[in-house]
Each structure stands twice: as C-alpha cells, then as structure tokens.
Amino acid sequence: MARIIEARKLVVIYDIRKGLFSRGKVVALDNVDFDIDEGDSISIVGESGSGKTTLGKVLAGIQPLTKGSILFYGKDIRELGKDEYIKYRRSIQYIPQDPYSSFNPFKSIESALMSVVKYHKIADRKNAYSVISGMLKDLQLDPDEVLDKYPHQLSGGQLQRIALARALLIRPKVLIADEIVSMLDASLRLELINLLRQVQREYGLSVIFITHDIALARYFASNGELVVMHNGKIVERGSTMEVIENPRDEYTKLLLSSHLEPEFR
Amino acid sequence: MSIMSDLPLLLVKDLSVGYRTIKGLQYAVRDVNLKLSKGECVAIVGESGSGKTTLVNTIVGYLPQNAFVKGSIYMEGRTIRSDNKVDSDFVRNRWKYIALVPQASMNIFNPVITIASHFVDTAEAYGVDKSEALARARKLLSVVKLDPDKVLRMYAHQLSGGMKQRVAIALALLLNPKVLILDEPTSALDAVTQKQILDLLKELRRIYSISMIIVTHDITVANYLADTIYVMYGGRFVEYGKRSEIMTNPMHPYTVSLLGSVPTIRSKNPFSEFTLKRGDVSFRGCPLYYRCPFAQNDCINTVNEVAISQTHHVFCNHVSEVEVTMYGKDY
Numbered sequence: 001m002a003r004i005i006e007a008r009k010l011v012v013i014y015d016i017r018k019g020l021f022s023r024g025k026v027v028a029l030d031n032v033d034f035d036i037d038e039g040d041s042i043s044i045v046g047e048s049g050s051g052k053t054t055l056g057k058v059l060a061g062i063q064p065l066t067k068g069s070i071l072f073y074g075k076d077i078r079e080l081g082k083d084e085y086i087k088y089r090r091s092i093q094y095i096p097q098d099p100y101s102s103f104n105p106f107k108s109i110e111s112a113l114m115s116v117v118k119y120h121k122i123a124d125r126k127n128a129y130s131v132i133s134g135m136l137k138d139l140q141l142d143p144d145e146v147l148d149k150y151p152h153q154l155s156g157g158q159l160q161r162i163a164l165a166r167a168l169l170i171r172p173k174v175l176i177a178d179e180i181v182s183m184l185d186a187s188l189r190l191e192l193i194n195l196l197r198q199v200q201r202e203y204g205l206s207v208i209f210i211t212h213d214i215a216l217a218r219y220f221a222s223n224g225e226l227v228v229m230h231n232g233k234i235v236e237r238g239s240t241m242e243v244i245e246n247p248r249d250e251y252t253k254l255l256l257s258s259h260l261e262p263e264f265r
Numbered sequence: 266m267s268i269m270s271d272l273p274l275l276l277v278k279d280l281s282v283g284y285r286t287i288k289g290l291q292y293a294v295r296d297v298n299l300k301l302s303k304g305e306c307v308a309i310v311g312e313s314g315s316g317k318t319t320l321v322n323t324i325v326g327y328l329p330q331n332a333f334v335k336g337s338i339y340m341e342g343r344t345i346r347s348d349n350k351v352d353s354d355f356v357r358n359r360w361k362y363i364a365l366v367p368q369a370s371m372n373i374f375n376p377v378i379t380i381a382s383h384f385v386d387t388a389e390a391y392g393v394d395k396s397e398a399l400a401r402a403r404k405l406l407s408v409v410k411l412d413p414d415k416v417l418r419m420y421a422h423q424l425s426g427g428m429k430q431r432v433a434i435a436l437a438l439l440l441n442p443k444v445l446i447l448d449e450p451t452s453a454l455d456a457v458t459q460k461q462i463l464d465l466l467k468e469l470r471r472i473y474s475i476s477m478i479i480v481t482h483d484i485t486v487a488n489y490l491a492d493t494i495y496v497m498y499g500g501r502f503v504e505y506g507k508r509s510e511i512m513t514n515p516m517h518p519y520t521v522s523l524l525g526s527v528p529t530i531r532s533k534n535p536f537s538e539f540t541l542k543r544g545d546v547s548f549r550g551c552p553l554y555y556r557c558p559f560a561q562n563d564c565i566n567t568v569n570e571v572a573i574s575q576t577h578h579v580f581c582n583h584v585s586e587v588e589v590t591m592y593g594k595d596y
Binding site for chain 2: 047048185186187188189190191212213214215216218219244254255256257258259260261262263264
C-alpha cells in the first residue's frame, strides 16, 4: 500500500491572549508523527484540547505548521509546484463538526454543491446535475428533496451527509472526519458511521475519524488503528483491539475506565 | 404519619404542555405521568425534540409566556400546579422545593461577579443572610470536591467545564431542596470529567439521599445513575421501569432501537440488529407510528398502557408481537 501522507515532528503553537495585555502560548501539537496509507481506517480519540482537531487540520493543509514536515507521496508539501499542491489539497478533505456553520446559510444546497463542481471542474454544465444527484443518492439522500433546501431547513444528519457528499465530489484519497457525529442523536450516530464505512469501501478511501468518544472510535476503526491523544501528544497508537484490550498508557487506561459501558444483563 | 410517607415526593399527573405559535398550539409534552419517591433517582431519556426539557421546565415552573399547560403536579400531596395555575408559595420558595441545574449550566453564571456573589445573591433572595450563605457555600463546595478558598474568589471564566458543573450543583443545593433536577448534566463534558461528575452525583445520593431527576439523551448515563428510567419520544413516555427492566428487557420498539444504538467497548450489544426506519413523529396515537415495524391501523388512534410488571409499563398496542420478535416465542 502506498503511503499518502508522512508527517514528521509536527509542532503547532498558538498565540493566545491572556488578559488585556499579556500574551501566552499554547502548544497544540507537540512533536507528533503521523502516517496515512491507502485504505487506512484510523480513529483519533482525545478530550477537548488534546490537539486532535489541530492534527486533522494540519494534515489537510488548512492549519499552518509551526515546525515539522508533511510529505505527500514522498514530497514535502512546501516544495510542491502549484498543480501538485492543488492535487494534495484535493486529495485530503476535512469535514468539520458542525455542518450548520460549514455551509453558507444564504446558499441552497444545489448552489453550494454546484459551486464545488464548477470550481474543481468536476463535470461540465450538462452533466453537473447528474453528478451531484448521483452522489447524493450514494449517501442515501433524495436529491429532489434536499437540493432546493437551505441549510437551516435540513436536519443535522441530512446536512452532515451533504457535507460528506461535498467532500466526496472532489474524489479525495483521504477523508478527515472531525467529530462528524457528535451533533447527532444517538440513534443516528451509528447509522452515519456505517454510511461512512460504506463510502470508504466504495470509493477506496482512507478515513481519519476524530472523536472524543472511545466507543465510537472503536466502532469506526474496529479493524483499523486507534490513536490516543493527550495534551498535544500521541500517547498510544496501535491496532484498535490491541489498544482496547491491552492499553499501555495511563491516560488510555483512564479513558477506558471512564467509559460508561451499558449493562445489558 | 404513615399516610404522609406513602405519598410520592413528586407526582406529575396527566400533564400536557404546548406552546402557542403562529402555527397554532404545538404540543411538546402530551399525557405524561411521572412519580418520584423520596431518595429515588429517576432518569428521563429521550432524543432532541422529545420534550424532556419542556417537561422538567414545567415541573420547576420555568416556562415562557406562550406556554399552555394542562394537568397537575403534586409535591408530597400538595398541589403545586393545576393547569396554568402555579401555587404562589411554591413560586416564592421554588428553590427550597426543587432546584434545577439547567442544560446550559456552563453559561448560567454572571461573568462579572465572583462565584461567592452567586451564592450570596441566591441566598439573599430567599432571606438567608450573607454570612450564613457563605458558610453554606463553603460546605457545599467542599462536598462537590472543590477548594472553597480558591473557587469563591474566582469568576466563571476561570473555571473549567467540570468545575462549573460542580459549582452549579453546589448552587442548586444551597437551599437544601427536596428534589434536584439536572438537565443534561454531562453532555458538554469529556468522558473523564463526565465520569467524575456522575460519580459525584452517586456520592451525593449515597450520603445525603437526595431525590433526583436526571434528563439525558444518553441511556448509558441513565443506566449508571438511575433507579427508574422513563423513555420519552415525541412528547410522550413510551416505556418506563426499573433500570434493570429497561436495560435487559426493553419492550417498546423505540427503547430497543435506542439501546441498539449504544456503542460498546467490551460486551456485545444484543439489540444492535434492530433499527427503525426514518420518519416523522406521529401526533395522533402512538408517536412512533410512522417508524415502527409493528405498527398497525389501530396505533394511529389510541395507544394502550401495558403493565409488564408492577414497575415496568410500556405504551404499545402490540407488545406480544414485539416480545416474540425480540426475545423469541419461548421467552
């Protein structure tokens, strides 16, 4: 399997204001190494402030690095030519947590998706509609029902599937799904994860699933890898079952013992 | 005296709550009956829009102007609400009877006054003087495992999410209420902090035997804390029973699907195969009518309450079919 992303010694430091005049620094990522191979299923789990979102954004190229390097198919992204850089950015798609704030509230779903098709020259004018409606059908949405709606007229689950469609239209190699189910009701969460796994198979994607819920992390990457982050560092990484059954790191153990396992008997 | 102690601490009877909107009266809660005994912990579990927050807001009496209420609420046998009329003594002394930790408890604090002032202001509103209020605040803050000397001088933004939730619980206990209601106490917290808060609530129950109502969307939270679980869907209770009855022997299709959607780490989820189709809430008859695989024509008109045991009730016309499908004929 080819290696898509090889990230080494990633450091991200945010400047923050502390009070009116003083400034402070927050180390969001602290010497993190991260690789993505073709077809990977990786869950990243950690509490808020652990750096999981920053890592996702850095890998997608939408958050500048303070230090470190990211190789895209073996080439440093800072040395890529214009076309290659566009290819890198298109290959890695990031889906944020809140679909209501990631869609323009004044644009209908049709025009939101159409602008993606136009910008990335995915299809010509004649075929654009059929490409979009085909993609929506793949995500179990009815194009006639959703295309003329505005974001606020749709439920969180529908809108999150449209966000998936928008990312998939660009034919990426890697999807970075950042807490995409945390806004949804419990009964819709597993449904969306199942759908994510289905499109992963169909489109041959690598998926990075970022969550704060270790049970959801396990559910998504049951045959993949689990990465545990804490205070900007990766504290544990391994095959999901191995990490769940034999956690080595103290924080992973704490996370597992804090999980409320239902008692069905 | 014996009659007195047999009375439930809180009794909600045939309660319906609607909001007057431009589209007419929209019911958020319909025909709800709920009982809380002394020392008991009741959990109300439901997804967004199920009416659980409206229900507890009605119990406490925090409703907007356009709300319309039918039904009654009794506390130790005394009527505290009958339709739209709320008992005036209850309104005046609300916090002594029932304290609510609302859903957005992260944002309930006034940002420009210290935590100490929150305690003093609340107490003074109920005629408790400043030194007494501060003494109680110190005791309660140590009960919720915070350092009073440090926290009392702080402002809300200096506290972490978990600390704010602890302060909110301490503040709710300030006037020693008979009932503590917590609306989504842990939904904004990470797993480790969630467990700490739930363990704190468990300890409060064990040491002070506080009667509680927990509102949550997460049935594992209910399972961890509650003695009795009420499952709510589309403004109605669809099933209620003892914790173990709901968790091991759910009878309503909605409860089964809710349990089936819980991701597990170690054990296998026995209900994960069962899923409901998507659909709207039915406002007539059974709220699950459009989504339920067992629904038949009679479900659109009425729904019957069936007693599985003395404590376990389910609102479904086709319990026996559910039972055969879920648990096999020999069950």
